[in-house]
Amino acid sequence: MSLLLTIFAAVLGAVVGSFLNACIHRMPLGLSLTEPRRSFCPSCKKTIPWYENLPLLSWLALRGRCSTCGQGIAFRYFLVELLTGVLFWWVWESYGLPLAAPYWVFVSLLVTATFIDLEHFIIPDEITWGGVILGLGLSIALPEMMETSSRLTAAGLSLGAAAFGFGLLFLVVEAGKWAFGKIKHRFPDGEVFDWQREGDQAEIVLGTEKLIWMDVFSREKDVLTIELDGPVNVGGREVTASKLVFHYNQADLAGETLDLDSLERITGRMRSIVIPREAMGFGDVKFIACIGAFLGWQAVLFTLFSASVIGSLAGIAGMFLAKDRAGTRIPFGPFLALGAGIWIFGGRLLAEWYFSNLPNFRLFFEF
Ligand SMILES: [Zn+2]
Known part of the structure; x- marks a missing residue:
């Protein structure tokens, strides 16, 4: 049986x-x-x-x-x-009834978020906000999820953990934008840039590197600044300036505002370029809220910590494998999913063992 x-x-x-x-x-x-x-x-x-x-x-x-x-x-x-x-089997072996049911829902969300994020660099709201609602609802239905017998306490813990995760990662993202929001590349000998638009799609070629416009401008207020090396060719017209500043749908050049929707090509040579970089998207902030709603605040800390460690290691490995690819992005969502998965399948026990065996450290870590 x-x-x-x-x-x-x-x-x-x-x-x-x-x-x-x-x-x-x-x-x-x-x-x-x-x-x-x-x-x-x-x-x-x-x-x-x-x-x-x-x-x-x-x-x-x-x-x-x-x-x-x-x-x-x-x-x-x-x-x-x-x-x-495999995950359904593993959840069943680890938890049995009744906890297996909500955890099956949860790992389904993790798998979906991971593969969408890997391909599209987004985590849809149906998964993130939908997951918060599901996590809260299931915690009320099954307070054991929050290790309590009171539905009201479970609701508070679930919602509190969602808010805690959201707030914490929101601060990290804002700090990250401020500190590491841009990458600057210098070209002492000059380098060609070539912006092209076809229909709704645009891209910019920087030497041998091609960037998709949508990927560069993940935030609306971002700008891409080029320090020019010689005149710019704007749709067949030569313009001399020292700086070209791209916004998502327009560009500033020699006091003139160019409407990118009416242009097909802008090319020239550059001495340097500053590219906006999105270390982490808002989708990740909502995703950690969903993880908190299902697993509680301890899991939020554990997930953020392990996702950052594994993500950094993967980032370093990726840098060696892909050289210095301008604007290369690794989505953070899959690492969050991995961290939450580790919590379900052992991280929780590890953390409990750690804190019960080191009572002195316990005070130190519970800030
Ligand atoms: Zn077919």
Whole structure:
């Protein structure tokens, strides 16, 4: 019986993972999660019959290709189903009933947020604010989540932890913007820059580096400043100036304001460039609130700490692997999800053991 339930948990996870794949694909594009109800091939739009939509098995049987058009189906589909299956099994083994149920919901949110953030650098509000509401509601329904028997206390602890996480990371993000909000690159011998727009999409090429405009201007008030080395070509017209300042949809050049929506190309040579950098987005701030609502304030501290440590290590590794890529961004959301996951699967016990064995440090750390 116990083995059967364990298998059930893993299979349930794989089935839920299949739904999460649809969320990961549809949510950032603003597509409905319920219509169409059936999965379809993103390439040829053919509705996928149920026997080709079995979690894990179908992807393997079809060798990761659509049976109609032969277009590859991303490995991500298989990975998300496998990961969710493993996480559901692990939650079941670690907690059993009744706590497994809310934690299944929670790990589903973690998986969805991680894969959307990796691809789009956003975590949708449905996940973050939706997660706060779910975490609060489930804490009231099941006060054990907050290690209390009172629903009112559980509600207070859940909401308090959400607010605590939100406030703490908000301050960190604001401080980070102030301290590390920009990257400056100098080119003593001069370097070419080439801004181009096609329809709604724009990009800027800096030497051998290409930046997507949307990625550079993640905040509306950001500016990208270029110290010029010679005249600028603005849509075929030569302008001489010392500085070119880009905003998201306009540029300042020699006392003139250029409307970027009416221009297709601006090129020239530069001596230096200052690029705005987003270390962490507001989505992460809302995401840690969701983690707090489900796991409590201790988990907020643990998650922020472990996510920062792992994220820094990954950032250093990435710098060595990718050289100095201008404006390269690593989303922070997956590290938050990882930190929260570590808390669920052992971090909590580790923290409890630590604090119960070091009573003197306890006073020191509980500020
Ligand atoms: Zn297809």
